Amino acid sequence: MQIKKLYDFKCQVCQITIQTKLGHYAEGAHIKPLGKPHNGDDNPDNLICLCPNHHIMFDKGVFSITDKLKLIGALSGELIINSNHKLNFSNLQYHRQIHGFK
Structure with missing residues (x-):
């Protein structure tokens, strides 16, 4: 929950938030x-805040993230990052490796 609050429930890729009744x-x-x-x-x-579409795309390896926070694969651009959010880069490297990104 704290990562979602840190990003005000906005996707770190597209900046969209989904408004629900709750x-x-x-x-x-x-x-x-x-x-x-x-x-x-x-x-x-080991967490990033994503909209449901980008979450599925990330989990399925449609795109990944470089150590410089660039989006690679089917998406381009940069992962939006809050200065209070420190990522473990070995996890990013692992994600790239298991999904075939160099």
């Missing part, structure tokens, strides 16, 4: 997936 909606996406075989953790440095 308030704004966004999803916390794990960079390195939880559980076996990936063993990612549930810490803020």
